[in-house]
Amino acid sequence: MIEARRLTKHYGDFTAVKEVSFTVAAGEVVGLLGPNGAGKTTLLRMLAGVLTPSEGEGVVDGASTAADAFRVKQRLGFLSGDTALSQRLSPREVLTFFGQLHELEPAHLKRRTEELIARFEMGPFADKPCGTLSAGQKQRANVARAFLHDPPALILDEPTTALDVLSGRFLLDAIRAARDEGKAILFSTHVMGEVDYLCDRVVLLHQGEALDQGPIPEVCARAGVRTLTEAFLHYLPSRSA
Numbered sequence: 001m002i003e004a005r006r007l008t009k010h011y012g013d014f015t016a017v018k019e020v021s022f023t024v025a026a027g028e029v030v031g032l033l034g035p036n037g038a039g040k041t042t043l044l045r046m047l048a049g050v051l052t053p054s055e056g057e058g059v060v061d062g063a064s065t066a067a068d069a070f071r072v073k074q075r076l077g078f079l080s081g082d083t084a085l086s087q088r089l090s091p092r093e094v095l096t097f098f099g100q101l102h103e104l105e106p107a108h109l110k111r112r113t114e115e116l117i118a119r120f121e122m123g124p125f126a127d128k129p130c131g132t133l134s135a136g137q138k139q140r141a142n143v144a145r146a147f148l149h150d151p152p153a154l155i156l157d158e159p160t161t162a163l164d165v166l167s168g169r170f171l172l173d174a175i176r177a178a179r180d181e182g183k184a185i186l187f188s189t190h191v192m193g194e195v196d197y198l199c200d201r202v203v204l205l206h207q208g209e210a211l212d213q214g215p216i217p218e219v220c221a222r223a224g225v226r227t228l229t230e231a232f233l234h235y236l237p238s239r240s241a
């Protein structure tokens with residue numbers, strides 16, 4: 001459903017992502033893990049079709065990010081780390097605006113907007129200008145926007161950023177529910193607890209390279225350790241030199 005095929009990104013002489021390949025199947029949550037600067041955002045932006053790879057390609061639901069970026073945007077919900085909501089519009093207006101861009105039928109869009117406002121507990125602030133909302137409230141609106149057109153694939157860049165423990169848990173449960181509906185979900189994080197709670201498989205990224213990938217027990221077993229944090233530490237000394 002989501003596929004990275006030898007994705008590579010050079011910024012001048014610097015290689016931010018190097019020949020990374022993996023897949024995310026329908027009904028699966030894959031965690032992209034890596035320390036600051038590992039290349040997670042760069043990789044996710046290439047897969048979402050908003051950043052052109054230097055080499056390789058991304059595929060979402062059969063559509064190539066290079067050849068068919070429009071279809072990729074139809075089939076994908078993308079939560080970007082730097083999404084800025086219009087300061088003057090309310091979350092309800094933002095959802096309506098993006099639903100119109102996705103050409104959702106008006107009655108369906110209205111129902112879907114109400115459903116997401118209820119599901120993400122946005123009622124108390126749904127009609128306030130986004131410029132007046134807290135970071136966590138804005139993040140809920142952004143997540144609702146990614147879910148709006150009910151895409152079969154979701155790419156979420158550090159979705160729990162700015163959320164308190166309760167809101168974060170609430171979002172992780174929403175991701176699980178989406179997985180159970182058969183969606184393919186790829187999300188990035190450096191919070192290992194989220195990964196244990198949510199992920200069927202992980203991709204460990206460091207300095208632009210995939211160190212290992214697979215189900216958590218297998219990744220840990222290959223590194224000869226018990227936790228993902230230890231798995232990272234196992235690989236890092238030889239790479240950071």
Ligand SMILES: Nc1ncnc2c1ncn2[C@@H]1O[C@H](COP(=O)(O)OP(=O)(O)OP(=O)(O)O)[C@@H](O)[C@H]1O
Nearest residue numbers: 011014016034035036037038039040041042043190
């Ligand atoms: N436009 C750019 N020009 C040059 N270098 C860039 C650019 N964008 C990102 N980089 C570099 O590429 C590397 C990977 O950045 P990226 O934002 O993908 O990492 P990340 O894993 O998402 O980090 P974080 O967890 O801190 O958000 C970093 O060294 C960053 O400085």
